[in-house]
Structures are given as C-alpha cells and as structure tokens.
Amino acid sequence: NAGVTQTPKFQVLKTGQSMTLQCAQDMNHNSMYWYRQDPGMGLRLIYYSASEGTTDKGEVPNGYNVSRLNKREFSLRLESAAPSQTSVYFCASSEPGEPQHFGDGTRLSIL
Amino acid sequence: GNSVTQMEGPVTLSEEAFLTINCTYTATGYPSLFWYVQYPGEGLQLLLKATKADDKGSNKGFEATYRKETTSFHLEKGSVQVSDSAVYFCALRPFGYSSASKIIFGSGTRLSIRP
Numbered sequence: 001n002a003g004v005t006q007t008p009k010f011q012v013l014k015t016g017q018s019m020t021l022q023c024a025q026d027m028n029h030n031s032m033y034w035y036r037q038d039p040g041m042g043l044r045l046i047y048y049s050a051s052e053g054t055t056d057k058g059e060v061p062n063g064y065n066v067s068r069l070n071k072r073e074f075s076l077r078l079e080s081a082a083p084s085q086t087s088v089y090f091c092a093s094s095e096p097g098e099p100q101h102f103g104d105g106t107r108l109s110i111l
Numbered sequence: 112g113n114s115v116t117q118m119e120g121p122v123t124l125s126e127e128a129f130l131t132i133n134c135t136y137t138a139t140g141y142p143s144l145f146w147y148v149q150y151p152g153e154g155l156q157l158l159l160k161a162t163k164a165d166d167k168g169s170n171k172g173f174e175a176t177y178r179k180e181t182t183s184f185h186l187e188k189g190s191v192q193v194s195d196s197a198v199y200f201c202a203l204r205p206f207g208y209s210s211a212s213k214i215i216f217g218s219g220t221r222l223s224i225r226p
Contacts, residue, residue, distance in 0.1 A: 004154070033211060042115075042200060042216035043155070050210065058212065090154050096209035102154025 002026050006091050006103035013081045013110050021076040021106050023091030029101070031094050032074035033058075034066060036087040037105070043090065049074055081110045113138045117201045117217035124191055125225050132186040132220050134175075134201035142203040144168075144177055144184040145214070149198040158186075158199070193224045 007022045025032065030051045035043040035058075045058030049068040063085060065077045074093075078085060086109050094100040118133040136142065143162045147155040159168030164179035173188045184201060201217040 031211065040218050042218045044216075045212060048212045050212070056212070092154070092211070094211045096211075099157040099160075100155075100211045100214075102156070104152065104154050 004091055004093055004101050004103035006089075006106050008106060009104065010107045011109070013078075013108065015081060015083060015110060017081050019078050019081060019108075021078075021089055021091075021108075022073070023075065023103060024073045025091075025093040025101070026072065027093060027101060028071070029093035029095055030071070031096065032068065033092045033094075033100065034064075034074070034076045035090045035092065036060065036085075037090060038087050046076065046089075083110045086110045113142070113203060113205050113215050115201050115203055115215055115217035117199075117220055120198075120219075120221040121223055122220060123223045123225065126193055127190045128224075130186070130188040130191045130195075130222070132199055132201075132222070134184045134186065134217060136182050136184065136201075136203050138182075138203055138205055140206035141179070142205050144175070145202040145204070146173070146175055146184070146186050147200040147202060147216075149200065149219070151197070155200060191222075191224050193226055196222055196224045198222070 004025045033048040034046040047066040049055045052071045089106045091103045092100040114137045145160045146158040148158045149155045159170040161168040161177035167176045198219045200219045204214045
C-alpha cells in the first residue's frame with residue numbers, strides 16, 4: 001500500500017542550484033499533480049498532468065518545470081532555485097471525480 | 112471568481128469539547144465541497160465531501176452540511192480527541208468539473224486538542 005511516494009523528504013539548496021523532486025504512484029491513476037504549501041495560503045497548484053504525455057500549468061508555474069515520465073512518475077524541476085521557492089511540496093494523483101491521494105511531502109529550503 | 116474562506120487558527124480545545132471550524136465559499140452554481148485533514152508530517156487526506164445542497168458529509172465523527180443559502184460548509188464534531196489534532200482544509204471544485212486540477216483550497220485551520 002505505498003500509494004504516492006515522494007523523494008526526497010527534506011532538502012536544503014543554495015540559491016541558483018537546481019533540483020528535481022520525484023513522485024511515483026502505484027494506483028494506476030491517470031492524473032497527477034504538484035502543489036506547494038505555504039503558511040496561511042493553503043495548497044496552490046503548480047503543474048498537473050491529466051494523462052500520460054500531457055502537462056499543464058496550474059496557478060503558480062513560474063520557476064518550475066515538470067516531466068510526466070510514464071504513467072507512474074511525475075517529476076518537478078527547479079532549474080535555478082530562489083528563496084521564494086522555500087516551501088513544502090506535495091504530489092498527488094487521482095482519477096476524474098475521485099478523491100486525490102497525496103504523498104507525504106518534500107520540505108525544501110532555499111538559502 | 113471561486114474562493115474559499117475558512118476561520119484562521121490555531122484553534123485550541125480541550126479533549127471532549129465541541130468543535131466547529133467555519134468555512135464559506137464563493138462560486139457560481141453548485142460546486143462540490145470538501146474537507147481535507149493533514150496530520151503532522153503527512154499529506155492531505157479527504158475527510159468528507161458533499162456534492163449538492165443540503166447534503167451532509169460525515170466521517171470519523173466529523174460532519175459538515177452543504178448550505179447553499181449561506182454558502183457555508185462548516186465542519187463539526189461533538190467530542191474531539193487528542194488524535195484529531197491536525198490541520199483542516201476546506202475546498203471546493205466548481206460545478207461541471209471533474210478534474211482535481213480545478214479544486215480550490217482554503218488556507219487551512221490548525222487544530223490542537225489538549226488532553
């Protein structure tokens with residue numbers, strides 16, 4: 001019962017460094033999502049992938065790129081990290097109309 | 112536009128107290144409404160949902176009723192436990208959409224229960 005697995009769980013970067021956050025789901029879901037969670041702001045959608053081979057921008061896509069590697073995996077890349085990207089990042093997956101399943105998050109600090 | 116407003120926390124209660132976390136929304140038509148819970152160190156989990164007016168969602172002793180006339184979806188529990196300590200998010204999905212990419216989350220309310 002792994003569900004949605006995110007790696008790493010914690011990471012500290014310096015400004016300007018690059019990093020890829022990994023996400024994998026084993027529920028055969030078509031749709032996958034990346035969110036960031038900041039204090040007092042709830043969850044904001046960064047990018048999503050409605051199905052394998054497609055990706056779309058969410059509410060806050062600037063500074064990020066994504067890759068839907070296959071049906072299971074959806075990665076989020078920060079090409080040049082900035083302190084404003086310090087946040088907790090969550091990956092989720094679902095089928096249309098069904099509840100999302102979330103990973104446990106990646107806590108990212110940019111110094 | 113669509114939005115969700117929920118009461119600011121933190122909310123601190125004693126065990127066995129009655130809980131209400133307020134949530135109001137702005138949306139056209141009849142959105143679907145959700146409450147999610149986030150336990151420390153974990154991702155969000157769906158707690159309950161309601162998809163039409165006057166529906167009551169319930170789970171784990173929590174309840175929320177979809178009130179179209181007051182555009183509200185307040186979360187209630189009659190007797191809270193220490194294990195209910197978590198962050199609670201109210202959310203909506205606009206009418207006519209099935210994709211979770213359209214879900215709008217409130218800012219979250221942190222609940223702490225004292226033994």
